[in-house]
Ligand code: HEM
């Protein structure tokens with residue numbers, strides 16, 4: 001079934017973002033168990049059920065127009081959220097090819113691609129764009145190739161160069177990170193940019209994950225889910241804008257918790273880029289308010305147990321210490337065991 | 342495992358008495374793009390079993406409509422290269438595992454020194470296309486035997502001019518590895534592909550000169566060499582499998598529907614690592630640390646000692 005796109009909603013100021021019942025039904029709830037601990041939760045990204053967020057490599061949903069408008073707004077204020085080091089030029093073209101071919105194949109009602117050798121014609125009906133360009137010639141596009149295409153695809157994208165037995169964050173379009181910054185992490189290795197994460201290093205999670213990622217082969221992508229909580233449906237929780245959103249954590253109360261607090265899930269998708277041998281790291285973010293989430297009581301019950309028992313170091317790292325108890329208190333009503341106790 | 346690619350032989354070119362080049366086109370659809378230094382595994386049906394030999398893709402990665410590989414006829418061949426030389430004809434179909442790269446150039450190198458011995462020239466052909474397109478600084482050192490393993494010499498000379506340094510062993514021309522490495526500036530990366538003796542020589546000289554390990558790269562896939570017959574037992578179901586003298590353990594397991602992850606099939610990538618609990622192993626890989634060898638082996642190249650029986654944790 002073709003995806004229906006909603007009119008533009010906002011991820012800031014008046015926060016008009018809401019999920020439809022369909023969007024709630026397909027929300028990638030990330031907890032397979034009642035408790036959570038860091039692990040090497042990577043799996044081959046095989047095609048998921050029709051309509052699910054795992055169906056296609058790059059998921060386009062009802063929020064497409066809103067998210068693209070939000071990205072444009074962030075870039076207007078801060079163009080450096082898109083970064084491509086000179087040796088990542090080719091990876092940028094790889095990303096253009098991968099994203100355009102997959103979108104045109106998976107969402108033909110919204111995207112069309114015609115290729116005649118290196119002469120390409122791209123049509124995006126959702127944003128009403130039409131672009132003729134020469135593949136491989138940056139002068140034939142209005143901006144950096146990575147920027148051009150990722151202004152039209154939901155989710156953040158990092159591109160990692162593989163060398164010296166590590167992965168290096170040498171390019172990316174990062175406008176909706178969960179409390180980090182591409183400017184700060186640029187040029188860092190996998191080991192370096194993960195250094196703030198608690199517990200996982202000691203568990204050997206990162207050593208094993210890195211080995212796995214470096215062996216990803218063309219056409220055999222892998223994926224994993226990561227999660228945190230965000231106050232208000234704000235996509236841009238970048239370190240650079242902390243002053244705009246950090247204070248909102250102190251505004252959560254028993255009265256507003258269900259509307260204000262959102263579970264934020266990242267569907268991370270890692271394919272090898274075939275021409276450059278770089279790794280693409282897609283971070284597709286899904287937001288759902290507790291109120292929307294509780295329309296599925298089983299989810300609310302499980303989230304209650306996960307948050308109640310989450311190790312303090314992880315809760316601290318995820319930035320929820322100030323309001324975790326308020327959330328747990330509200331979710332308790334959905335946990336029959338806890339209510340009985 | 343991803344599906345194999347179906348290709349058809351579109352052209353064959355005998356480059357020297359022992360080197361043949363094959364041009365492969367897709368049976369339908371398009372071939373996946375590849376990065377320079379990539380190889381494919383060719384599935385070869387020879388003598389009633391399937392061998393999978395790894396060959397570098399030697400075309401320009403910018404050409405999307407075909408792949409090219411070159412095969413040297415191996416004296417001690419287990420049938421793979423002989424099949425490619427004597428049986429395969431234009432129009433025949435082949436199955437390939439998709440391109441994988443274990444030998445990519447370093448993106449931040451200021452200068453690339455490519456060192457090839459004989460058929461080891463093949464991965465550098467895609468390197469050169471790429472490095473030239475990028476305007477990168479590089480030089481090629483090519484050791485060969487004139488008229489036998491000097492495939493591509495003439496065209497490389499034309500393309501590279503002074504950047505090509507050739508060494509003909511028939512004329513006693515020698516590559517002075519120590520001098521070559523000693524004169525390199527900081528930020529240079531060296532890449533070697535060729536016989537084991539060449540690899541050893543580069544590694545030894547680099548170590549003596551204190552070259553950083555990370556600036557030295559090598560492509561080491563030799564086809565697995567035959568050995569003596571032995572047998573293995575699988576712990577999970579007690580199954581016993583005989584490994585003939587001219588098959589690798591990995592190939593024999595595959596023939597018995599035991600699939601293991603694998604990329605290089607030459608003992609370098611680490612993918613096929615398998616635990617064992619008893620038996621005497623002849624380790625032939627360049628991946629495992631000595632301590633690991635007591636319990637782990639690489640079935641793509643390593644074997645049980647003659648007549649020995651191994652118990653595998655499979
Ligand atoms: C190359 C792909 C990857 C990129 C670009 C990436 C990037 C990041 C970044 C920027 C952070 C935030 C660190 C900070 O606090 O500044 C992070 C956190 C984290 N990453 Fe990765 N990562 C990658 C792959 C993985 C993989 C494969 C795993 C598998 C276990 C993983 C596990 C984690 C965990 C557990 C956290 C902490 C997240 C949290 O608790 O919210 N990452 N990653």
Ligand code: FES
Nearest residue numbers: 606610611613641
């Ligand atoms: S397949 Fe690479 S080490 Fe065995």
